[in-house]
Amino acid sequence: EVQLLESGGGLVQPGGSLRLSCAASGFTFSGYGMTWVRQAPGKGLEWVSTIIHTGGSTYYADSVKGRFTISRDNSKNTVYLQMDSLRAEDTAIYYCVKGRDGYYSNWGQGTLITVSS
Amino acid sequence: DIQMTQSPSTLSASVGDRVTITCRASQSISSWLAWYQQKPGKAPKLLIYKASSLESGVPSRFSGSGSGTEFILTISSLQPDDFATYYCQQYNSYSRTFGQGTKVEIK
Numbered sequence: 641e642v643q644l645l646e647s648g649g650g651l652v653q654p655g656g657s658l659r660l661s662c663a664a665s666g667f668t669f670s671g672y673g674m675t676w677v678r679q680a681p682g683k684g685l686e687w688v689s690t691i692i693h694t695g696g697s698t699y700y701a702d703s704v705k706g707r708f709t710i711s712r713d714n715s716k717n718t719v720y721l722q723m724d725s726l727r728a729e730d731t732a733i734y735y736c737v738k739g740r741d742g743y744y745s746n747w748g749q750g751t752l753i754t755v756s757s
Numbered sequence: 758d759i760q761m762t763q764s765p766s767t768l769s770a771s772v773g774d775r776v777t778i779t780c781r782a783s784q785s786i787s788s789w790l791a792w793y794q795q796k797p798g799k800a801p802k803l804l805i806y807k808a809s810s811l812e813s814g815v816p817s818r819f820s821g822s823g824s825g826t827e828f829i830l831t832i833s834s835l836q837p838d839d840f841a842t843y844y845c846q847q848y849n850s851y852s853r854t855f856g857q858g859t860k861v862e863i864k
Contacts, residue, residue: 641817664843673821682858684844684855684857684858685793685795685801685844685846685855685858686854686855687846687852687854688857690851690853694849699851699852701852702758702852708775735800735801740806742789742848742849743791743803743806743807743810743848744791744793744801744803744846745803746803747800747801747802748800749800
């Protein structure tokens with residue numbers, strides 16, 4: 641069974657940093673691209689970032705480009721999202737998602753990031 | 758970026774109704790479209806991929822159709838478990854985008 645377990649969420653001040661982790665199990669992690677999708681309170685889904693299976697290519701939404709960095713450690717079956725220069729509008733639930741040919745077959749339970757002073 | 762527009766934003770329906778949700782892309786995305794269902798407090802769940810392929814384990818009352826810029830999600834006979842919010846998502850470009858969502862409410 642595929643499991644995706646996010647951690648690292650919490651309250652952070654504007655301008656601060658946070659690193660999210662997602663521990664994956666139940667599938668061959670090194671064979672799949674991984675993605676972060678977020679959802680602001682009461683709002684819709686927003687794609688944030690994707691990293692291909694090797695880690696060799698990464699992609700970002702314009703709203704986070706230059707502030708967020710996605711990475712992965714295939715030896716630890718873990719994907720990360722380093723979030724710097726956080727803004728109030730980054731407040732959201734962040735979901736770790738397993739990609740399959742561009743769509744998202746498995747989702748974690750999400751971790752809440754609140755950016756507030 | 759490719760914009761995805763869903764209609765309606767909210768839909769009121771009764772158990773047993775046939776329900777259709779439309780998703781329009783701002784440019785052609787061939788058949789690179791997925792549909793998700795989300796219930797309050799839960800993560801989204803994949804229903805349909807490649808516009809019309811039913812994900813394993815999803816009830817056959819769900820179906821998808823369309824290509825190019827217009828797509829439809831159909832629930833043939835609405836069940837109590839289907840009251841939720843539905844999202845479309847394009848994966849034609851690496852800058853993935855979702856529709857704004859359609860909430861299916863009890864009439």
